[in-house]
Each structure stands twice: as C-alpha cells, then as structure tokens.
Amino acid sequence: MAKNSADVVVIGGGPAGAVSAFVLAKQGHSVVLLERDEFPRFHIGESMLPYMIGLFDRIGLRDALEAGGYVPKFGGEFIDPTETKFFSGVFRADFSLQGEGRFESAFQVERARFDAMLVEEAAKAGAQVHLGAAVKELLMDGDRMVGVTYEKDGEEHEVRSTYVIDASGRSGRIANKLGLRKALEKLRMVGVFRHYSGLDEKHNLGAEGDIQVGAHDDGWVWAIPISKDVISVGTVMPRDVFRKGTPEEVFQEHLARVPRITARLAGTTPSMDLKIETDYCYRAETVTGPGWVMVGDAGCFGDPMFSGGVLIATATAARAAETLSAALKSPADADQLIEEYANYFKTGYDTYIRLIYAFYDGELVSVAADAGRTTSRDALERYLIRLIGGDFWSEHNAVAQEMRRRTEWDTFAPFPRVFGCPSYPQLEEHDRKERAEARILRVTTGQ
Numbered sequence: 001m002a003k004n005s006a007d008v009v010v011i012g013g014g015p016a017g018a019v020s021a022f023v024l025a026k027q028g029h030s031v032v033l034l035e036r037d038e039f040p041r042f043h044i045g046e047s048m049l050p051y052m053i054g055l056f057d058r059i060g061l062r063d064a065l066e067a068g069g070y071v072p073k074f075g076g077e078f079i080d081p082t083e084t085k086f087f088s089g090v091f092r093a094d095f096s097l098q099g100e101g102r103f104e105s106a107f108q109v110e111r112a113r114f115d116a117m118l119v120e121e122a123a124k125a126g127a128q129v130h131l132g133a134a135v136k137e138l139l140m141d142g143d144r145m146v147g148v149t150y151e152k153d154g155e156e157h158e159v160r161s162t163y164v165i166d167a168s169g170r171s172g173r174i175a176n177k178l179g180l181r182k183a184l185e186k187l188r189m190v191g192v193f194r195h196y197s198g199l200d201e202k203h204n205l206g207a208e209g210d211i212q213v214g215a216h217d218d219g220w221v222w223a224i225p226i227s228k229d230v231i232s233v234g235t236v237m238p239r240d241v242f243r244k245g246t247p248e249e250v251f252q253e254h255l256a257r258v259p260r261i262t263a264r265l266a267g268t269t270p271s272m273d274l275k276i277e278t279d280y281c282y283r284a285e286t287v288t289g290p291g292w293v294m295v296g297d298a299g300c301f302g303d304p305m306f307s308g309g310v311l312i313a314t315a316t317a318a319r320a321a322e323t324l325s326a327a328l329k330s331p332a333d334a335d336q337l338i339e340e341y342a343n344y345f346k347t348g349y350d351t352y353i354r355l356i357y358a359f360y361d362g363e364l365v366s367v368a369a370d371a372g373r374t375t376s377r378d379a380l381e382r383y384l385i386r387l388i389g390g391d392f393w394s395e396h397n398a399v400a401q402e403m404r405r406r407t408e409w410d411t412f413a414p415f416p417r418v419f420g421c422p423s424y425p426q427l428e429e430h431d432r433k434e435r436a437e438a439r440i441l442r443v444t445t446g447q
Contacts, residue, residue, distance in 0.1 A: 001149070001156045006030040006128070007328055009148055009161040011135050014043070016296030016313040017167030018118035023059055023321035025125035029328060032159050034133040034150050039119060040112035044193065044277065046232050047211045047224045047307040048073065050095045051390025052314065053103040054423030059318050064121050068114065070107035071225050076307075076388065077206040079214040079260050084362050086215065090260070092207065093388045097381060099434070101427050102389075108209065110226045133157075138164070138177060145174075145291035162291070163324050167317065169297040170280065180284040184411070186357065187281035187303050189219075190242040192251045193234025194275065196268035199225060203266040211307060214258030215359075220305065221254055223261045231268065233261070236303065239278070247274050283349065283411055288342045295320045299345060300411070302353040303360075311390045312352055315422040316345050344393070344418040350411045351392040354403040363406075371402040379438035395419040396435040 008024055010017045013035025021033040050073075056062040076093045080086040096104045123129045133152040138145055139160070147160040166174040175181040201208045212223040219237035226232050235254040242250060251274060255262060280301055287299040296313030323341040327334035358364040372380045375398040383391075383399045391397050395417075403409065404417075421427065 001158055003158045003160070004032065005147075005160045006032045007161060008032075008163045008165060008324055009034065009159050010127075010165045010167055011148065011173055012167035012169055012298070013037075013039070013119050013129065013131065014115055014167060014169055014296070014313070015118055015310050016169070016298070016317040017165070018115070018122045019059070019061070019314045019317040020165045020167055020295055020321045021122040021127035021129070022061065022118070022125050023318050024325060025122060025127040026060065027321070027325045029325060031122075031127040032161070033119070033122060033127050033129045034135055034148070034159075035119070035129070035131050036134040038132050039116040041115070043111035043115060044191075044232075044234075044275070045304065045309050046111055046226050047108050047222075048106040049307055049311045049390035050098070050103045050106045051421075051423040052311045053106055055311070055315055055318065057103070058423065058425075061118070061121060064117055065107065068107075068109070068117060070109045070114070071209050071227060073106045073108050073209050073211065074104065075207055075210050077210045077212045077260075079212060079258055082215070085359055085364065087365055087368070090206070092210070093385050095385065095389055098386050098389055099382045101430065102386070102424060106389075108211065108224050108226050110230075135168075135173060138173065143290050145289070162328060164292040165317075165320060165324070166292060166294045166298040167296055170301065172284075172298050174289075174292055174294060175284045175298060178286075178289075180286050181282050182285070183279060184281040184283060184302070184353070186360070188239055188279055189236050189281060189303060190239055191234055191236045191277040191280070191304070192242070192247050192274055193222075193232065194273065195226070195271045196231050196233060196265055197229055197271040198268040199229045199231045199264075200267055201225070201264075204264045205260050212258075212261050212264065213305065214261050216254065216257040219254060221258045221261055222304070223264055230271065231265070233265070236305070247276055285412060287345050288338050293320050293324070293338060293341060294345070300349040302349065303356045305356050305359055306352070306388060308352045308355075308390060308392065312348050312392065315348060315393075318422060319344055340418055343415050344420070346412045346415050347417045347419065348392045350417075351400055351404065353411045354400075354406065354409045355387060357406075357409040358403060367402050367406075368399055371398040374398060375435070375438040376441040379434065379441070390423065391421070393419055393421050394431060396431040398435065398438070
C-alpha cells in the first residue's frame with residue numbers, strides 16, 4: 001500500500017471540497033483532495049446567489065468564476081397565484097436593491113463545468129487532487145481521526161493527516177459512520193427534474209437570466225437557464241404527492257400549474273431523462289470532532305427553494321479552511337477555534353433553513369411584516385433581498401432576526417450563534433449603523 005502524509009485530507013471534490021483545498025493550499029498547507037468520480041460529471045444545484053460573488057472575490061476565485069461564460073443572474077422571480085407564499089402574484093427580488101457595497105448579480109451555472117473549474121483552481125493553488133479516488137476507511141488513533149485510505153486505479157493508498165475535512169456531500173462519510181445524520185422531518189421532499197434544450201429567452205415573461213420559482217398547492221417548480229439555449233426545470237413536492245402518479249405524470253402536471261414557466265419553455269425539447277432525488281434534507285447535530293470537521297452538505301442540507309446550497313457549502317468550506325489553518329499554526333488554540341467553527345456552521349444553516357420553513361409554512365409575508373415594526377420600509381426591502389441573496393450570517397438583518405425568534409423553526413439544539421458575513425466582512429460596521437438608523441427612522445417617522 002502506497003503511503004503519504006499531509007496537513008489536511010479533503011474527502012470530496014464538489015464546491016465545498018474544492019474551496020477547502022484551495023484556501024488551505026493558498027495559505028501554504030499541504031492538502032490532498034480525494035474525489036471518487038471523474039470530472040466533469042453531472043450535478044444539480046445550478047443557481048448561485050450574489051453573496052457568493054462576494055465570497056469568491058474575498059478568497060480569490062472571482063476571476064476564474066467570471067471567466068467561465070456562465071449565464072448572468074440579476075434577480076429571482078417568485079410566482080404565487082394565491083399571494084400567500086410571497087408578496088404578490090409575481091414578486092421579483094432585484095439584486096440591485098441590496099444596498100451599497102454588494103455585488104448586484106450572480107450566475108446560473110452548468111455544474112459539470114463549474115465544479116471542474118473549482119477543482120482545477122485548487123490544483124493550481126498547490127493541492128494534490130486525485131479524481132477517481134474512492135475513500136475506503138477513516139483512520140483512527142484512539143478517538144482521533146488521523147487520515148484515510150483510498151483506492152485509485154485498483155491500488156490501495158493511505159494518507160495520514162493532522163485533520164480530515166469531510167466534504168463528501170450527501171454520502172456523508174463521517175456522519176454516516178458515526179451515526180450523526182438525522183432527517184429534517186418537516187422537509188421530507190422529492191425533487192424531479194430535467195434539462196431542456198432550444199431555449200429562447202424571447203418567450204420569458206420576466207427578466208432574462210432570472211431563476212423562476214413557481215409555488216402551487218402541492219409544492220413548487222423551478223426554471224434555471226444554465227446556458228444560452230439550455231434550461232433546468234424541476235418540481236419539488238412531499239413524498240405522498242409524488243406517489244400519486246408516475247414521475248413523468250406528476251412532473252408534467254405540476255409544471256402546467258405555472259404558466260409563466262411553461263411560456264418560457266416554448267420551443268424547447270427535453271435533453272435528458274427525468275432524474276429524481278428523495279429525502280435530501282438532513283442535519284448532523286455534531287459537525288466537528290477530534291481531527292475532523294464537516295463542511296457543506298456533508299453536515300446539513302435544506303430544501304433548494306432559495307438556491308442557497310452552494311453558497312453555504314463554499315462559505316463553510318472557506319471558514320473551515322481558515323479555522324484549520326489557524327489551528328495548524330497554533331495547536332494550543334485548536335479546540336476553541338474548531339468549536340467556534342461548529343457554531344458558525346450551524347448559524348448559517350439554521351438561518352437559511354428558517355427562510356425555507358417560512359415559505360412552506362406560509363409565514364414569509366408575516367415575518368417580514370413583524371420585522372417591519374422595527375425598521376423603515378426601504379430598509380426592510382433591502383434586508384429581505386439581502387436574505388434571499390445569501391445574507392445568512394448577519395447579526396443586523398431585521399428579517400433574519402425575526403426568523404430566529406421562531407423556536408418552531410430551530411434546526412439544531414440551542415447553540416451560541418457565531419455571526420460574521422463571509423462575503424462582506426468589511427461592511428460589518430456599516431450594517432450595524434444602518435440597522436440602528438433604520439430603527440430610529442421607523443420610530444420617528446412611522447415609515
């Protein structure tokens with residue numbers, strides 16, 4: 001068996017794994033990234049949020065992202081004929097209304113190309129990247145994880161490391177081995193989706209490049225243009241609804257309930273068979289342990305309703321890499337640093353999943369109204385669009401603050417929240433003052 005050693009082993013080469021390896025390698029650490037698949041490979045999760053552009057700018061990946069030629073996304077269209085889930089029959093979250101200092105757009109991406117780009121950037125930064133490398137065993141020394149074994153091209157390998165980052169996504173290598181993963185029972189959903197080719201945006205009744213999310217009584221439908229002429233379309237529903245017909249029948253029937261999306265599909269044809277994902281919403285109460293941390297989907301995943309999955313995965317990955325870099329440099333502080341990371345991880349996911357619960361429970365409008373009692377009307381719109389755009393770690397977002405009051409939406413057992421925007425840390429003082437001024441304006445003028 002071939003043997004190797006590194007500061008950190010990363011299990012998984014998706015966005016979370018690649019960003020972890022990239023940041024650690026840029027900071028001078030030895031990193032081995034192991035991905036079981038060969039790239040490029042298909043993956044769902046194609047719509048980015050504008051806060052991700054801020055994150056990639058901060059860590060040094062924005063140029064590579066912008067060079068990819070992806071579809072620009074300037075907002076999101078939320079369709080609700082009943083006007084009970086959103087704020088009007090057609091509500092557009094315009095990212096230019098977030099306020100100063102923030103990127104006003106994001107991208108819709110073909111994940112096969114996007115994920116391959118991130119792995120390439122990790123390798124350029126100095127990480128050892130092994131594709132087609134299946135992790136076989138998590139190595140333990142007592143209760144501490146000290147590396148992994150993996151198989152590549154029929155040969156067994158061993159890598160010893162100071163830390164292991166689990167970025168294995170839904171496969172959850174550490175969570176499943178240690179029995180840590182629990183389903184989010186309120187979000188036991190099924191997703192059915194496919195791509196269509198022949199897209200012509202002249203048929204789009206909204207803004208070119210926007211994601212569309214259409215609500216209906218039994219779930220919701222997405223439409224995401226991932227290239228000039230290809231669009232991703234999916235429908236999400238509870239499991240009992242999925243069982244009412246064949247996947248094709250249910251998919252077509254739900255799609256027909258959102259005429260603005262069917263209009264956009266005029267002239268398109270399916271370019272792939274239907275794909276199905278089930279029971280994909282879960283969390284682990286424990287996301288760190290001796291010698292290991294989880295990042296992204298390995299530790300938690302919520303519904304894709306607001307497209308936050310890739311942002312939270314890469315934000316926790318960057319924070320984990322920064323945490324482990326500090327721990328490697330100062331081992332005496334490692335326990336405290338890693339505990340803080342665990343609470344940071346939970347803060348972001350907890351906030352995002354509250355936004356999801358607010359949609360499914362039909363409480364988004366009332367939460368915004370409650371937040372409006374302590375902030376001005378203009379500021380309330382900014383806070384809402386920021387939250388939809390990825391503002392999951394802010395202590396000063398009035399809508400997020402209101403959502404955190406709802407104990408029925410708790411994802412984790414009580415924990416000390418760790419705030420701090422991963423995308424715009426330089427705006428912390430500005431945001432604090434803005435929140436205080438919005439409170440004063442609301443009281444003095446009644447806006």
